Amino acid sequence: MTRRLAAALVAATAAVLTMAACGSSDDSTSDGTITLKLVGADYGTGPADTTQKYWQQIADEFHKQNPSITVEVTTINWTDYDTKVKTQLQNKDYPDVLQGVFYPQYATNGLVAPLSEILSKPDIGTSTFKEAFSVDGVQYAAPFVTSARAMYYNKKAFAEAGIAKPPTTWAELETAAKALKAKGYIGYALPLGPEEAQAESTLWMLGNGGGWKNGDSYAINSPQNVETFTFLKNLVNSGLTQPNPATYDRTANAAADFAAGKVGMEFNGPFLTATIASAGKLAETDYATAPVPGRTGPVDQTLGVADAIQAFKTDDADKAAAIKKFLDFALTDEHQLAFAKQYALLPGTQSALDSLKGDPVLGTFAELLPQTVQFPSDEKWTAAVLPAVKKNIGLAVTDDPARVLGDLQAKATAGR
């Protein structure tokens, strides 16, 4: 009897576990209707401007034109994006369309389909990011939304501090920061906090002819980079930046402080204009953008960043056709421009980018985009280097730059 009871317990446990494991099931049924699962990142700041609405509207329009295809939209806040998508994939609960980050591992593990299979016009995206979204010469993701970075400066603060024109070299930037500090401003806002330390670092590295890699191999602790971070360390020590850059984030701190009128200069993307507008402290004439200063002159190639859209492989030919149809529909100029305008970002498709050339806000950034430098895109970068950079590179400006960069380089060259 006890044995029977034990068996019953085992059976019950199994039942509970299966219940927990259940969840995903039939996507395309025999009656010809197809359900596509779209998972995307949320670029909004709250329920009012959530990207859920943007996608839902596209999904509804699409469903009206194609009644047999339903698109289920899920958007994930950027803070949780990585964890949630990883968990989903670990449980083999694959979405059909995934917008957000492209990991080369998606391709090497054979999860995503080549772009040529999922878009009628695979070259619809700007060619700037072709290499970043390719593995072994095959492109797997299209740029969905892009941005370029420039230097913003507070014209009011510059006038008050008696600075005639934005700095073009590091020395000029230091002088300007000193004058701004004397008037009570944060001279230069240096966000090396975990949110996007990699972008801020790249922009400074570019100013000294450095970068993450030299050719195909990592060179994070190259002499140029150590020199760059030593210069930044001096800025921090002289109080020309806000204190403790390693805990200072781009959105929550640097953008908010600039919008509040506390900052003289900072590097940022087009989206800062949206933050400034919603804060309501600075008028459109109170600030302007300029090229990123370098050690001896302005940086001619700034940083370009893109978020991806990709589709997971499917054996079902009808479903593959539905995915293609939907992506073609979602990436039309109309939808791309609506997204760009809503979040003050640049579109991903070349035709939408071209139509922005004359735009007063986005136009400047759209012109910068073709000559931009991208982050590394190898597996090592996404797996080990990027997380370590986000967490630790900020310490290079308070600690010993050579040691911090050396630790990162060790991470980048370690086995596996």
Next chain:
Amino acid sequence: MPETETQPPPAVIRTSPTGAPGGTRRQRPTLTPLLWIGPAVLLIAGVVLLPVVLMFRTAFHHIDAIGFDHGWVGTDNFEALLREPAFGAIVWRTVVWVVAVVTLTMICSLALAQLFHQNFPGRRIARWALIAPWAASVFMTAVVFRWMLDARSGVINVFLNDIGLLPELGTAQADWLGRPSVALWWMVGVAVFVSIPFTTYTILAGLQSIPGDVYEAAYLDGARTWRTYRSITLPLLRPALLVAVLINIMNVFNSFPIIWAMTAGGPGDQTATTTVFMYQLKSSSIAESAAMSVVNFGIVIVLVGLFLRASHGKSQVQS
């Protein structure tokens, strides 16, 4: 009276209604409890044991950046964990964190418990007030402290600035949580603050269980206050102190919300304890993070073992 004691017959009838042999009957007591505890056992199996098994499994697998499982890799993840440049510092910091928080908590609580043990007007209200830090969400308390320490407008900084201790707001000096060495001590303060209520109440309960005649005897023998405290109060408090110390050690070792809400282990990992570091690792490698969890799990098991041993000792002290 004798008549009421001759009641057993019905009981006899109840125990053998069918005259069946005792064999099956004896099994009932072993079976019925199983039915009762069955759901609990299932719950423990599904919610505690299964995750533990999965944690160990993950710690020995190679799971790549997108969460794709590439199978067994032996101890690679543990080796990667030991290779982390910050690992030694994090372990040492965890020891400092636990020892500092628990010691300070015990000292403050011993004094507070003594105070609350006295009779004074408003004692009831004062005892109620002591519960406040315990009743409030730890995460909320930590967030409140983070904002009170804000470099530009935190109320603590503004106060320090007003009384002239802090020359300028918004400087590196005012950014307490941005400087790892100072940030850790602010967090120790918050951890002590939230640990004091529980500890004080445990000690207070211990104090109240010490019989008054022991003190009378000591008084008659001519013992002074300090001598009485050292030779009577402290030894008789031993069981209560042991419980308080061990539960605090486990709590503080596992403490995540205070550090996460105030610095997230940053800058970098310079204010992370092993528990927070485990969470930080999750962003780069789930498997390495699982390896860290296994190490933490081992430490907790050792602490629990110590606790069980100590609580055995406690009963010996009492008898």
